[in-house]
Amino acid sequence: MxxxxxxxxxxxxxxxxxxxxxxxxxxxxxxxxMSVELLLNAANINLVAFSFxxxxxxxxxxxxxxxxxxxxEVAVGIGIILVLYRNFEDIDVTKAAxxxx
Amino acid sequence: xxxxYDFVPAIAALPLLAFVVSLFFGQYLxxxxxxxxxxxxxxxxxxxxxTALTVAGVTGSATTYNENLYTWVAGLADSAVTLxxxxxxxxxxxxxxxxxxxxxxxVHVFSLxxxxxxxxxxxxxxxxxxxxxxxxxxxxxxxxxxxxxFMFFELVGLCSYLLIGFWFRDAGPPSAAKKAxxxxxxxxxxxxxxxxxVFATFGTGLFAPIEGAETLHSFPELAEExxxxxxxxxxxxxxxxxxxxxxxxxxxxxxxGGVVGKSAQFPLHTWLPDAMEGPTPxxxxxxxxTMVAAGVYLVARMYGFYLLSPTALAIIALVGGFTALxxxxxxxxxQELKQVLxxxxxxxxxxxxxxLGAGGYTxxxxxxxxxxxxxALLFLGAGSVIIAMHHEENMWTMGGLRERMPVTYYTFLxxxxxxxxxxxxxxxxxxxxxxxEALIHGLGxxxxxxxxxxxxxxxxxxxxxxxxxxxxxxxxxxxxxKPRTDTARDPEPVRWNVKLPLAVLGIGAATVGFINMxxxxxxxxxxxxxxxxxxxxxxxxxxxxxxxxxxxxxxAHIEQAELxxxxxxxxxxxxxxxxxxxxxxxxxxxxxxxxxxxxxxVKTLLMHNYYQDEYQVWLAQGxxxxxxxxxxxxxxxxxxxxxxxxxxxxxxxxxxxxRIQSGVVVNYATLMTLSLVLLLLAFVVxxxxx
Numbered sequence: 106m107x108x109x110x111x112x113x114x115x116x117x118x119x120x121x122x123x124x125x126x127x128x129x130x131x132x133x134x135x136x137x138x139m140s141v142e143l144l145l146n147a148a149n150i151n152l153v154a155f156s157f158x159x160x161x162x163x164x165x166x167x168x169x170x171x172x173x174x175x176x177x178e179v180a181v182g183i184g185i186i187l188v189l190y191r192n193f194e195d196i197d198v199t200k201a202a203x204x205x206x
Numbered sequence: 207x208x209x210x211y212d213f214v215p216a217i218a219a220l221p222l223l224a225f226v227v228s229l230f231f232g233q234y235l236x237x238x239x240x241x242x243x244x245x246x247x248x249x250x251x252x253x254x255x256x257t258a259l260t261v262a263g264v265t266g267s268a269t270t271y272n273e274n275l276y277t278w279v280a281g282l283a284d285s286a287v288t289l290x291x292x293x294x295x296x297x298x299x300x301x302x303x304x305x306x307x308x309x310x311x312x313v314h315v316f317s318l319x320x321x322x323x324x325x326x327x328x329x330x331x332x333x334x335x336x337x338x339x340x341x342x343x344x345x346x347x348x349x350x351x352x353x354x355x356f357m358f359f360e361l362v363g364l365c366s367y368l369l370i371g372f373w374f375r376d377a378g379p380p381s382a383a384k385k386a387x388x389x390x391x392x393x394x395x396x397x398x399x400x401x402x403x404v405f406a407t408f409g410t411g412l413f414a415p416i417e418g419a420e421t422l423h424s425f426p427e428l429a430e431e432x433x434x435x436x437x438x439x440x441x442x443x444x445x446x447x448x449x450x451x452x453x454x455x456x457x458x459x460x461x462x463g464g465v466v467g468k469s470a471q472f473p474l475h476t477w478l479p480d481a482m483e484g485p486t487p488x489x490x491x492x493x494x495x496t497m498v499a500a501g502v503y504l505v506a507r508m509y510g511f512y513l514l515s516p517t518a519l520a521i522i523a524l525v526g527g528f529t530a531l532x533x534x535x536x537x538x539x540x541q542e543l544k545q546v547l548x549x550x551x552x553x554x555x556x557x558x559x560x561x562l563g564a565g566g567y568t569x570x571x572x573x574x575x576x577x578x579x580x581x582a583l584l585f586l587g588a589g590s591v592i593i594a595m596h597h598e599e600n601m602w603t604m605g606g607l608r609e610r611m612p613v614t615y616y617t618f619l620x621x622x623x624x625x626x627x628x629x630x631x632x633x634x635x636x637x638x639x640x641x642x643e644a645l646i647h648g649l650g651x652x653x654x655x656x657x658x659x660x661x662x663x664x665x666x667x668x669x670x671x672x673x674x675x676x677x678x679x680x681x682x683x684x685x686x687x688k689p690r691t692d693t694a695r696d697p698e699p700v701r702w703n704v705k706l707p708l709a710v711l712g713i714g715a716a717t718v719g720f721i722n723m724x725x726x727x728x729x730x731x732x733x734x735x736x737x738x739x740x741x742x743x744x745x746x747x748x749x750x751x752x753x754x755x756x757x758x759x760x761x762a763h764i765e766q767a768e769l770x771x772x773x774x775x776x777x778x779x780x781x782x783x784x785x786x787x788x789x790x791x792x793x794x795x796x797x798x799x800x801x802x803x804x805x806x807x808v809k810t811l812l813m814h815n816y817y818q819d820e821y822q823v824w825l826a827q828g829x830x831x832x833x834x835x836x837x838x839x840x841x842x843x844x845x846x847x848x849x850x851x852x853x854x855x856x857x858x859x860x861x862x863x864x865r866i867q868s869g870v871v872v873n874y875a876t877l878m879t880l881s882l883v884l885l886l887l888a889f890v891v892x893x894x895x896x
Contacts, residue, residue, distance in 0.1 A: 128875045137871075202869030 113154035121147035134186045134196040138179065145175050210253070210260040211271040214293050217253045217303060218344035220246040221310070225337035232330025237322055239333035243314045247340060250307040258300040262740075270746045271295040272350055272416050287405050294350030294414055296749050297740050298571060302347045302503060305578045309495035310340040312707035316586050317487045319704035320593060326485075332372055336491065339365035343496040347503065352411035352425070352461075355507070356394075356401050359464065359500055363390050366497045370484035382483035389477040393467020400460030407443055407457065413507055414746045426510035427748055429454050433514055433761060451515065458511060458518035461504070469501025469555045472529040476818050479548040486592055489544060490585035493551040494578045502558045502574055509567055510748055513757040516764065520658040523563025523644065527662030530556030532816070534672035538679070539802045539812040542599040543588045546680045550625060551581060553669055557640045560662045565758040566643025567751050568738050572722050573640050575737075576632035579718050580624035583711035587618035590704050591684060594697035601680060602800070606689040610697050613705045615685050617712030622681045624715040626674035627782040634782075635719035638775045641666055642724075645774050647758075649767035659764075670778050674785025682793035725771040 120143050127140030149168045156164025190196050224239075224246035232239030259265045274292035281288040314336060321329060342361035349355040364387075371383030404411055404425055412424040432442040432450040444453040465471070470478040478498070482489055492498060505512060505522065512518050530553045537549035554577050561570035592599060594611055608615045624633035641663060648659030689695040722737035733739075741751040758764050792801050802809050814820070866877070 125879055129872065129879065132872065198871045201871075205867045205869035 110154050110158045113150055117147045117150040117154065120144075120150065132197050132199045134189060134198050137198060138182045138186070141182070142175060142179070145171060145178075209268075210256040210265065211268070211273075211293070211295060213253050214257060214271070214295055214348055215275065217250045217257070217307065218341045218348070220249045220253075221337045221341035221344065223337075225334045225341060228330050228337055229334035232333055237318065238329035240314060240318055240322060240329070243317075243333045243337050243340075244311065246337060247307055247311040247314055250340070250344065251304075251311050254300070254303040254307045257295060258304055261295060261297055261300040269743065270297075272414050272746060274350070274416065274422075287409050289353055290351065291354050292350035292412075292416075293348050295348060296414065296746050297743065298506060298749065299348050301571065301575065301740070302499075303344060305575060306340065306343050306347060306495045306499075309578055309582045310336070310343075310491060312582065312586070312710060313487045313491045315703055316490070316589065316707045317485075319701050320487050320589050321485060323701060323703070324593065328372070332369075332485070335365055335369045335372065336488070339369060339491060339496055343500065346500055350413055350416075352401050352404055352413070352508070354411075355413075355504060356397060356464075359397070359468065359504070360394065362497050362500055363387060363394065363468070366390075366481070366492055369488040369492075370481045372485055372488065373483075376483075379483040382477075382480040386477040386481050389474050390467040393463045393465070393474050396460045396463025397465075397467075400457055400463070403445075403457045403460060406445070407453070409441075414749050424748065426508060426514075429511055429514050430757070430761070454511070455515040455517045458515050459521065461508070462518065462522065465501035465504055465559075466525065467501070468504075469498050469559065470529075470552045471501070471525050471556065471559060472532055473818065473822075475529065475533065475552045476815070476822060478552055479545055479815070482542070482544040482548050486544065486585060486589035489547075490582045490589070493548070493585060494582035498551060498555055499574060499578065502555060502562070502570065505559070505562050506567065506571055506574075509562070509754055510757060512562070513565070513754055514761050516655050516762040519563045519565065519762060519764070520655050521563070523560050523662040524658050526556045526559025526561070526563055527644070527665035528556070529553065530560060530669040531665040531672070532556075534669040534676065536812050536815055537676040538672055539805070539809050540676075541601055543591060543601055543604075543680065543684060544585075544599055546601075546676055547581070547584055547588060550584075550673065550677065553673060554581065554625070556669070557637060557666060560644055560666050561640040563662065564640075564644040564647045564659050565754075565762070565764050566640060566647070567754045568722070568741050569636065569639040569643045571741060572737050573636035575721075576624065576636040576715075576718050579711055580621045580632055580715040583617060583621035583708065583715050584625065586704070586707055586711065587614055587621060590614040590700050590708060591618075593700050593704065595693050596698060598691075598693060601683040603691045604684045604689075604694050605687040605798075606685070606694060607697060608685040611700065613708060614700070617708040617715075618685070619681060620712040620715045622677045624719075626677045626786060627670060627778060628674075628786065629779060630716075630719065632715050632717070632719035634779065635723055635725075637670065638771075638778055639722070639724055641670075641778050642771055642774050646767045646769050647764050649769065650765035651763065652765075655762075655764060667778060667781065671781045671785040674782040675789050678786045678789035679793050682789060683798060686794050687798055688796045725775050728771050 124140045124143030124147060127136055127143065131137060131140065149171055152164040152168045152171070156162060156168075186196055189198075189201055193201055221243070224242040227242040228239030232242070235241055256265065261269050263269050272292070272294045274290040276291040277288060278291055279289040314333075317332070317336070321332060326332070339362065342358045342365055346355055346358035346362060349358055367383045367387040370386050371380045373379045401411065408423075408425040408428045410423060410425055410428070412422060413426070415424045415427055416422040428442055429450070431439070432444075433454070436450070442450065444450055446453070448456065467474045478493075481492060484492075512522070533549045533552035533556060537546050537553065540546045540549060554573070558570045558573050558577070561567075561573060590611065591604070591607065591614060594607065594614075595604060598604075620631065624631035627634045627637045644659055644663035644666060648656050648663050650656070651659060720734075722735050724735050724738070726732065727735045738751070743750065747753055792798070805812070811817070
């Protein structure tokens with residue numbers, strides 16, 4: 106017997122909240138990146154769940170794209186983190202606060 | 207075959223070429239650019255003669271020429287104004303071209319003696335200025351529409367600025383140049399409005415109609431039609447609810463503003479005496495043939511328009527008569543040679559305006575001609591004296607120059623006799639005709655116009671005495687008596703290049719009057735009023751003096767009184783002789799005294815030029831500056847204040863608001879999250895889910 110869709114949605118919401126919580130509380134850039142991955146994956150779970158619920162493959166195909174995008178994003182993000190470390194000898198995002206007015 | 211008229215633009219183009227050559231290559235030429243100027247003006251003179259002969263009907267069949275050569279701004283719509291440059295050649299143009307190019311040539315030759323031989327620096331600039339000056343005046347003379355005339359009019363003003371301020375290292379000339387520029391510009395401002403008014407009213411600025419497949423009408427012609435048959439019939443647009451006559455008077459007076467400025471008429475005459483700071487040949491050019499003549503020439507050029515407005519005519523006559531007397535009295539007390547001549551110039555142009563206002567078109571042109579010759583002569587003679595006196599101009603340091611510089615003396619005497627109006631020198635004939643025309647038209651016309659013309663005549667007649675007096679005071683102080691300084695005992699000799707122009711003009715000053723001896727004609731019946739005939743003929747009927755005579759009679763209602771020319775002529779001659787006699791008794795003595803001291807307070811008044819400068823400076827500083835300051839306050843305070851206020855408010859708000867941009871990524875994330883939550887809550891509440 107199949108698991109009802111609501112559970113997937115609850116899971117997705119929980120993962121999303123964990124991601125948001127991570128972004129709001131952590132100052133380590135790597136943690137940041139991971140939290141962003143959590144947000145993305147929460148969205149992916151939603152897409153797959155609804156795709157399964159409606160019997161339509163579009164959502165799942167879309168998820169593949171999101172995953173590819175996430176991989177690219179991680180590459181860029183880690184690049185930024187490396188540069189951040191070079192300039193500030195730290196990867197604390199609250200310290201790199203010079204890009205403002 | 208190319209006729210003379212095809213070369214008319216070259217009359218102005220040649221001096222323009224000389225301007226370019228002198229300016230850029232003058233320093234490599236042995237005479238620093240004088241060669242270019244002399245060759246160019248000589249060429250202009252030859253072309254002018256050819257043109258005059260063609261107008262006379264000797265070398266061609268067409269006696270007039272009026273063509274548009276270049277369309278400057280083409281109007282697209284049917285009723286749009288098209289701005290063109292063109293050439294108008296009629297007897298008046300031909301005469302003026304001759305005068306201007308002749309005087310300009312002689313001035314160039316004289317400059318060899320006055321500038322080159324004296325070792326002046328900056329000569330290429332000087333000759334370039336002369337060339338441009340001549341070119342702009344010649345262009346002004348053959349302009350066939352009002353806008354083109356205005357453009358060259360302004361160029362003439364610019365050149366006078368450049369040349370009066372030639373010795374820019376001294377204190378005086380730059381200030382005099384600025385004054386000449388500003389005062390004439392004040393008049394030109396009204397002229398500009400007048401030009402715009404004429405174009406708005408008539409849709410054309412042509413002085414004379416152009417015949418062709420489609421006849422282009424001239425504005426005096428349209429104005430005449432509008433007065434005869436109503437404005438709408440003639441397709442003329444008047445403004446401010448004025449009828450055609452009143453509106454044409456307004457237009458005429460606006461254009462007259464420029465004339466008053468350029469021809470140094472009261473109250474805008476103050477620049478001219480100061481302009482004496484420039485080199486003396488330039489003074490000769492400005493006062494004889496170019497700048498000052500431009501104003502009077504403009505009135506003569508559009509005379510058909512002025513004749514439609516008796517009010518404008520009366521104002522012209524009154525301003526002219528008043529200026530003639532007013533300037534002559536100031537000339538009586540001046541001590542510098544060139545100052546006396548400056549005031550005589552203002553006074554003589556007053557006579558021309560008087561003649562124009564009184565309907566004496568031919569008399570005005572005649573006086574313009576003779577004055578150009580004898581005033582150029584007097585200025586060049588003064589230049590010769592100034593060379594001899596090592597640039598000392600005060601007449602009280604001179605005396606006894608008669609024996610030491612005979613050529614200058616006799617030619618200067620010829621010019622002085624002409625200026626004073628002693629028979630048979632040129633000035634007598636022309637001044638006499640001016641006064642005669644003013645008198646007969648004043649007596650013949652009824653109402654206020656007759657009175658005004660007679661008032662102008664009375665002032666002009668009185669000025670004859672003063673003119674003769676100051677002229678001969680000048681002659682006696684300079685050339686007669688005993689030398690009063692060492693320089694006057696041993697003056698520097700002058701060379702051929704000074705004597706030759708003097709000789710040419712000296713003969714001219716004695717003989718030019720013979721072209722128009724109206725009194726002799728009336729007495730003997732001999733047909734010798736050549737200038738009358740010259741101006742009365744021509745292919746363009748609307749610009750002939752015959753047509754002007756009809757207009758004067760039919761439209762302006764200025765009539766002639768029956769009066770023989772002998773009695774008025776005798777009166778003015780007697781007054782002139784009285785002036786000469788007075789000067790003779792007071793100043794033709796070995797050791798003359800300053801008799802003007804006996805005038806007391808009047809002398810102070812005259813020496814200060816009736817405090818004209820003072821009141822104009824007061825007008826500028828007391829009124830205009832205050833007004834400008836108030837306007838500045840309004841601009842800075844109110845207009846800029848509103849703009850600055852708005853911008854400072856947004857600057858302040860921005861400076862407070864930007865503080866939310868902390869640079870810390872976590873804060874942004876927090877804000878985004880909170881906003882999203884708030885947005886969701888808002889949707890939920892608004893959507894009525896809860």
